[in-house]
Amino acid sequence: MIKQVLIDALAKAAQQAHAANALTYETLPEFTVERPANAAFGDFSANLAMVLASAAKRPPRQVAQALLEHLSLPDDLLERVEIAGPGFINLYLKPVWLHEVVQEIHRQGEAYGRSQRGQGKKVLAEFVSANPNGPLSIPHGRGAIIGDVLCSVLAAAGFAVSREFYVNDAATSSQMVRFGESLVVRYLQEFGKEIEFPEDGYHGEYVIDFARRIKARDGDRYLQMPAADRLELFTNMGKDAMIEWQREVLANFGVEFDTWFRESALFKNNEVQKGIDALAERGETYQSEGATWLASTKYGDDKDRPLVRTNGKPTYLASDVAYHRNKFERGFDILIDIWGPDHHGYIARTKASMAALGYDPERVHILIYQVVRLMRNGEFVMGGKRKGDIILLSELIEQVGKDAARFFFLLRSSDSDLNFDLDLAVQESPDNPVYYVQYAHARIASILRTAEEKGVALPEIGEVDLSPLGEEAEISLIRRLAEFPEEIITAAELYEPHRMPRYAQDLAREFHVFYDRCPVLKEGVDPHVRDARLMLVRAAKITLRNVLTLIGVSAPERM
């Protein structure tokens, strides 16, 4: 990558200036080489002189001067260098670097954008993790897409990624029992039994539907069963059905998990108790008021937390300790948990519990995404579960389609609330960002199709002279293409998948401008220009398709 070449050259210049006693500093500070906002400031701009100024005890511009005297870059790459503003080193490159970008994209094809930054480090991302007693909701959709695309981005940046869904199916949990009871009552009601439905039961239609399916399949055979056995059986049947339902909806949404990890397995293998014991052995727990507590305040939590209740049952935290410990024991270097906003209070205790077990809490990254609001006709919908007018994730996907749903869920930073405009998502207009981006791809495909129809041969990349590419629209398009690998690395390192749709929009915009200004196949275009532009158009197609694939959105050939 060109940027790395420049960074290395500047670092070397600093070392040589230092060796020649032209510059003093202890260690070379972090510095950046960036594409400046204003094109007049060159192709790239470095802040090295400014960050070096205080150590060198000289004004930034003088430091820059000293650096330039020792800077060496190939003549066929570097056009000129300028010191500007408070001490920026602005590098103006010859167009050949841009032509090399186009060639590189052709050579790499589907691999363009990928890098080895992650060095194969093993990452486990856990997300969605809905309870197996109901349908997936809109917030689950946001978590699903953030997790799925973050994983794709990490994989592209050279990490070894696993996607995991944690199933909160502990049989002892009161919510699972309540769910099982609700299902039993609905089943009995199907046979005309007049049983009152429990106030704190699961009122949703889906429970009734499933009870009917059990009746249709198995008839009345559960009517005479001992109540305790029946409850356990129905709880399990209901759980399996819910998991399967959730799995299907997510698969329809393009989200597939490598593993579905069950909380119940932690109990089955006694790992919950082992986790508690491990903490006790390390002296991190104590007994008080009949409960067992984790001394999480030692590791930055604001209170100590109960691990085992007065009634002897472990808390949710106890399973979570066992679960995270299990993840580390499976050999993952980095753990990522993606949680909804209602879980923010659990960050400190989760990290504290891992620290108490001797794991570096820095290896656990917990991402909290903020609330989603659906809007229709300019008004908020989804009044709440009680009213029953809640929109399910499956319904949303049906209404707006997978592409729009994925793109919209990813459009905002996880830290921001998300207002999901249902009307806009289905609009076939340029206001709709997903159409805007897909349309750019379709336009490219159309050009290539037309070339074929006209009998214009598509030459091999190595055979084409790219030097005719020099117009402003061409240059800024190539620059944008060149940024793609870095953009993926940034998104991966900051855990910010929302950078991908944003990049896609920026790239689409550059292409539309190019399309408007630079005819490819029209009458009167010089064949050399035409061929060079064809190569650029193909490079844009490759890159656009690659970013859309990362987001999980289709790249249509026609619209």
Added chain:
RNA sequence: GCGCCCAUAGCUCAGAGGAUAGAGCAGCUGCCUUCUAAGCAGUUGGUCGCAGGUUCGAUUCCUGCUGGGCGCGCCA
């Protein structure tokens, strides 16, 4: 009361400590006998919530306020 997130153009939001703070929408004005007008161009619009601090440099980092969203169980 405590915690998390947010506060940037009329609206929805970007902006990893850098130069003149950006995009889309909305408003106004133009561009299709020419590769897809689902597009492009021009133009209007800002005390980056307020007050301090750190820094050569703060929309960005820190502290304190103000306003809004969400949450705060030996529930999961």
